Amino acid sequence: MDFEEVFIYEHKVQFYETDKMGISHHSNYIRWMEEARMAFFASCGADYGQLEEKGIESPVVSVECRYKAPSRFGEVLRIAVKTDYFNGVRLRFSYSFLDAQDKLIAAGMTEHCFVNSAGTVLNMKKACPEFWRSMAANTF
């Protein structure tokens, strides 16, 4: 796996993210994907806060995560994010969670669309060309 061209986000597992099995609760990975994605947007010059100022929101359409090994309190995970697909309407990210030994402990994906304040689905090529260009330039 070549991570040279992907964006890497780090998350330190917090105590409140653990559960009674002594590991990170599985629902947190969905939240960490969001953290990583927001940082990725910013790194592309496509700040999510700026989208919101234009009245554009980006609901999550689907999520998936496969868990291969647990993570634990205090561990620093690296989350590799990449854009799988973006046609202006539908945006798909994939995520790889790596532990300190570079072991792949989980892998996931999220899909997103874009809507205006009336809830109408937007084509970002038209609705926000600079966002489209920023993201398209970072789609593999």
Add this chain to the structure above:
Amino acid sequence: MDFEEVFIYEHKVQFYETDKMGISHHSNYIRWMEEARMAFFASCGADYGQLEEKGIESPVVSVECRYKAPSRFGEVLRIAVKTDYFNGVRLRFSYSFLDAQDKLIAAGMTEHCFVNSAGTVLNMKKACPEFWRSMAANTF
């Protein structure tokens, strides 16, 4: 402690609310106070959703919680809520958390104000008299 006149809300501790100590994470009690408070509002005929429709929000001004004994996955807690104080501007609730044996395992309080969409602090006696009456009738 006489709970005859107070509102009782039940919450079943969820797996995702536990932490690696094997008990409910302490931050959840703050969330359970909110659950209990919202149910209490509704029981007073002062539905929080209706307040929001009028453009009124109720930020939390302060919270406190003292933990006497832990709670665990699957336990059904009873949360006794009562209004300590309401002068139209500032509203204060207190909460008692009881386990299945009626043991007091935690006690807390929250304070709230009311603001309009411009962020101006409201006196609910004027801004929303029916809410004022509903809550005042339930203040001990």
Add this chain to the structure above:
Amino acid sequence: MDFEEVFIYEHKVQFYETDKMGISHHSNYIRWMEEARMAFFASCGADYGQLEEKGIESPVVSVECRYKAPSRFGEVLRIAVKTDYFNGVRLRFSYSFLDAQDKLIAAGMTEHCFVNSAGTVLNMKKACPEFWRSMAANTF
């Protein structure tokens, strides 16, 4: 969709489960699947707490969720749970989230395995035959 034979769990959307889009944050659906699943276990006479007392844990191996429409603060969702598959080693549930108008707003699945305290993957037919029978009887 015939829900006659499936288990239905209800969840009321809490204020703390909303996000700044004004809807339930998507990560909560993963938690609600857990709530529904735990209630389903209990309804099958296969209490999860009892498994834990035997030193058996059930890590989540994968999750998926597709979001079709948002849910909002105060809504009562019904979550239909059913066992898709259980061969003793791998257990798979599917979930349908319905709003008050019986509209399908989200659908998901989770997969689970079973491990002992040493982390060894168990075949529940052998390790816990009464759990196996309870769940197998409820697998469609």
Add this chain to the structure above:
Amino acid sequence: MDFEEVFIYEHKVQFYETDKMGISHHSNYIRWMEEARMAFFASCGADYGQLEEKGIESPVVSVECRYKAPSRFGEVLRIAVKTDYFNGVRLRFSYSFLDAQDKLIAAGMTEHCFVNSAGTVLNMKKACPEFWRSMAANTF
């Protein structure tokens, strides 16, 4: 307020930490105090993970938070942590939450005790002298 001698922890407000008022949900401040406290422990050479390896846990006995101004998605908060009091048995921290303009937006405190795996309350002067010394050296 002189923060020269206190420990500063930074937290970036995440999207999933917001609520439908468009601000950080108040329960998260309790979690951020934990984040800041754990980082403070580490900075004192008193790693919490090491305590746990010795079978020592540190339940939260009480929390308080006063909210003066909201925080929002994307904001980086600085949390100043200091030890108010530690007599070996009871440990008390206070926390100041500052926004990017150094404005105090919230202030809180937490109290903690220490227990062994049997649940017996420990005096850390005896039970873990190196922890006692690390923390005492950082108590103002």
